[in-house]
Amino acid sequence: MIDEVMKMKKLYFYSVLLTISMAFLWAGCSEIKENIPVATSSNVHGEGIVKRGAPDHHSVLIKNQKYDMKPCTACHATDYKGGIIGANASCVGCHSQPKGPEACNTCHGSYRNPTIIAPTANGAHNVHLYASVLGKKVNCVECHTVPATYYAAGHIDNPDDPAEIVFGGTLAKKATNGGLIVPVPTYSTANGCANTYCHGTFKNGNLTNTVKWTDKINCGSCHGDPVTGNPLPKLPHIQGAFANNCATCHNTVKYDAATVSWTVDSLHLHIDGKLRSFGTDKDF
Numbered sequence: 001m002i003d004e005v006m007k008m009k010k011l012y013f014y015s016v017l018l019t020i021s022m023a024f025l026w027a028g029c030s031e032i033k034e035n036i037p038v039a040t041s042s043n044v045h046g047e048g049i050v051k052r053g054a055p056d057h058h059s060v061l062i063k064n065q066k067y068d069m070k071p072c073t074a075c076h077a078t079d080y081k082g083g084i085i086g087a088n089a090s091c092v093g094c095h096s097q098p099k100g101p102e103a104c105n106t107c108h109g110s111y112r113n114p115t116i117i118a119p120t121a122n123g124a125h126n127v128h129l130y131a132s133v134l135g136k137k138v139n140c141v142e143c144h145t146v147p148a149t150y151y152a153a154g155h156i157d158n159p160d161d162p163a164e165i166v167f168g169g170t171l172a173k174k175a176t177n178g179g180l181i182v183p184v185p186t187y188s189t190a191n192g193c194a195n196t197y198c199h200g201t202f203k204n205g206n207l208t209n210t211v212k213w214t215d216k217i218n219c220g221s222c223h224g225d226p227v228t229g230n231p232l233p234k235l236p237h238i239q240g241a242f243a244n245n246c247a248t249c250h251n252t253v254k255y256d257a258a259t260v261s262w263t264v265d266s267l268h269l270h271i272d273g274k275l276r277s278f279g280t281d282k283d284f
Contacts, residue, residue, distance in 0.1 A: 044075070062101075067156040069101060102150040123213045134219065134264055135271030138198070142169035143187075172196040174273045176284055177203040189213075198222075198271055203284050204233035219253075219262050222271075231262055252276050 048054030049061070062069060072091075077083030080091035080100035097103035097114050110116040118125040118140070128138040140146050145166045147155040154164075165187035167173065174197035175182040183201040186194050192212035195201050200209035200222040209226070211217060219231035231253070232243055244260075246253035252266040264270045275284035 066159050067107065069150070072101075099150065124215075132267065134217070134267075136268045138171070139169055142171050142198075143167060167196070171271075171273055172198055174202070181207070197273070204237045219264075229262075230260075249277055250275075251279060 045058070045061070046056045048056040049058050051057060054060075062072075065071060073080070073083070075083050075085050076089060076091055080095065082088065082090040092100050095101045095103060095106055095111060097105065103111075103114065104117040105111055105114050108117065108119055110120075116130070118129050120126040120130070128143075129140070130137070132138075143165055144163055145154060145168050150156070167185040167187075172185045173183050176197070181201065181203055183195050183197045185196040191210050192215065193199055194210040199211045199217075200206035202223075205223045206221070206226070209222060211221065218226065218229035220226045220229045223233040224231040230244065231246060232239070237243075242248060245255040245257070246262060247255055252264060252269045254263045254265050255261075256263070266276075269276050269281070272281075274281040
């Protein structure tokens with residue numbers, strides 16, 4: 001008797017469920033519209049998304065997102081190879097570095113050239129990193145904190161502020177004169193770099209030298225006469241006409257007496273934290 005009651009309850013329950021389901025199905029199908037307009041494009045973005053210079057180019061989109069690319073990975077996948085959209089939407093065709101669009105040269109540098117990872121259009125970035133005629137190339141970490149990953153703290157979390165000058169390397173802080181001269185580097189937009197080894201804070205250097213970001217410097221800027229460009233340091237360095245020829249002692253520099261000019265011919269041995277004297281590098 002109890003089993004029959006249970007069977008009746010189950011039958012009643014399923015009957016009610018079926019009735020409700022049919023009602024919803026009928027209500028949903030009763031207003032089917034046949035004249036639904038066909039979408040003109042299946043793209044989420046407009047045509048300009050891949051056209052350089054277009055107002056809706058993806059670089060503009062990412063800038064408006066404060067350089068946060070996480071929303072992009074929802075469709076393009078975390079490896080940026082197309083994800084749910086497919087290979088035609090891959091980002092790595094242009095952004096071919098291992099980190100794809102998150103590579104350094106995407107935002108500051110040239111996305112076509114992975115060796116250019118800093119702005120080259122203005123200021124001294126190009127000179128410091130790629131085109132110096134006075135010394136070795138400068139590592140980014142000398143002036144900036146280099147993030148380990150794209151989303152590391154201090155990188156894109158405050159993109160409206162300019163890049164901070166941190167002097168995180170060793171060259172700008174290089175001590176000389178037996179540790180008696182220890183640079184304490186500073187930077188300001190108004191005054192530029194000051195108290196850096198790189199620009200004169202060393203033994204026999206121009207200790208009070210400051211260099212603005214857009215300044216063009218000569219050999220005398222850091223040691224010698226900034227006006228004439230003569231690199232001969234002041235006393236107690238050896239003086240005299242013969243001392244104008246740096247190559248007498250320092251064979252990394254060539255002197256042209258006819259034009260009274262100096263050329264650094266061994267860039268990797270100049271502004272490197274050492275003094276090259278008579279063919280030997282040493283601390284000074």
